[in-house]
Amino acid sequence: MGNSPRILVVDDEPSMLRYLQTLLEVESYNVDTAVSGEQALIHLQQSLPDVVLLDVLMPGGMDGLETLEQMRERYPQLKVIMLSCVSDTRKVVQAIRLGAQDYLTKPFQKNDLEAVIQQCIGGAATVAAPQGEIEDLGDDVFFVCGSASMRKIRSQAKLVANVDIPVLILGDSGVGKEVIAKMIHKYSPRSHRTFLKVNCAAVPADLLESELFGYEPGAFTGATHAKPGKFELCNKGTIMLDEIGEMPPSLQAKLLHVLQDQQFSRLGSRTVQKVDVRVLAATNINIQEAIATRKLREDLYYRLNGFSINLPPLRERKEEIPLLLKHFMSQVAERYARPPLPLTPSLIQACERYHWPGNLRELSNFVKRYLVLGDEEMAIAELAPQGERGMTAASGAGAGGGGVGDDGLKSLVRSVKDEAEAEAISRALTETNWNRKKAALLLKISYKALLYKIRQYDIQPSGGAH
Ligand SMILES: Nc1ncnc2c1ncn2[C@@H]1O[C@H](COP(=O)(O)OP(=O)(O)OP(=O)(O)O)[C@@H](O)[C@H]1O
Ligand SMILES: [Mg+2]
Known part of the structure; x- marks a missing residue:
């Protein structure tokens, strides 16, 4: 008995308290109860349980979120599971933000309760020896997690996955925003449906609308047949709007409408369609600046920002x-x-x-x-x-040194590719004693292409490119 986990249940409804207490004691937990936030905090001063089950809605006095906030402030290590109702989405999201370990939606099954508690307690035991640091998200996408900040993000992402609200994913280029979006989709009830990504920066502004919402024949020159947009194709699934800051403001207004009413029409159509898509938006721009310069509509921002996840740059982890x-x-x-x-x-x-x-x-x-x-x-x-x-790059390759220059990764990849190519060409030329026809055969490229590349990389007979 002494070793079994101790649980504090906080709920203003005596019947709920009794029910939970019975349920948990059958599973041989040690159970304490409190009927209000105030009482719970007094209880914590005397002894700290392994887990707190805390009702979100407690009329009169401190409500669940206030209590959670106080608990997190005074006992940051304390694990709190929120008990909520279906209609409490906003409160649940706030609770996740405040650091609740998990949540349960009433009415829940005994098994759900047991699973959540087990995970909560089990999680504590594995902190010292973290396992599951590499998670396979499918389609050759992996989530590696080896820092406290990323562990926190992972648990938040998994929790918010279940709450059907938009999520705004922020962070510099290459920090893993798309990986997080895929993880949210995977852990959401929509996981067996479509996940689509649209890069708003990659599609020309005037095509983006038809790309997202589709069109009817004759909607614009060249629209010979009807075409569904990504939102339609993604119905019941998740759409990731990447680089949302690049979306033209007029389209941002249309998107806002979809988010508010789950309705849209194809270009050139008057029929309004219903659509149920969860939107995950990502950007690496400075949001406040984008709002100030009206690049990003403030109302859209508030809609998308139901929950936001800020991925730290690699140098901070x-x-x-x-x-x-x-x-x-x-x-x-x-x-x-x-x-x-x-x-x-x-x-x-x-x-x-x-x-x-x-x-x-x-x-x-x-x-x-x-x-x-x-x-x-x-x-x-x-x-x-x-x-x-x-100097490591091929001389005369014109693509700069080996590091990341001002124009970043692209030029670096190009320079490495060029380097490898120039090296292969000069090797083939040396081997064939500068017989360019033979060298071209050896390299499986055309004679003309070879001549072009010799000029491009300025490859010389003595010593080649290096
Ligand atoms: N936590 C992670 N574990 C393993 N691989 C990761 C992780 N985060 C990112 N990656 C890998 O790093 C690369 C960049 O990730 P991703 O495309 O998600 O970044 P991004 O933030 O969307 O970048 P951008 O702003 O340029 O679109 C991908 O190849 C991805 O698989
Ligand atoms: Mg990306």
């Missing part, structure tokens, strides 16, 4: 780097069917020192290049600060 390196290495090695390369302490340290402006995407590309080029020294040199960096 460097403790994850070793784990991420290991993960990306095995992922890339598998994809390219190559044996993984060693991740030496000096390589890991170089990665930990670097500031990763492109975040996890840059890290994953870094691992890819390291695996392809197989040169640890060069990989480390690439991460050195600008001034200290040696």
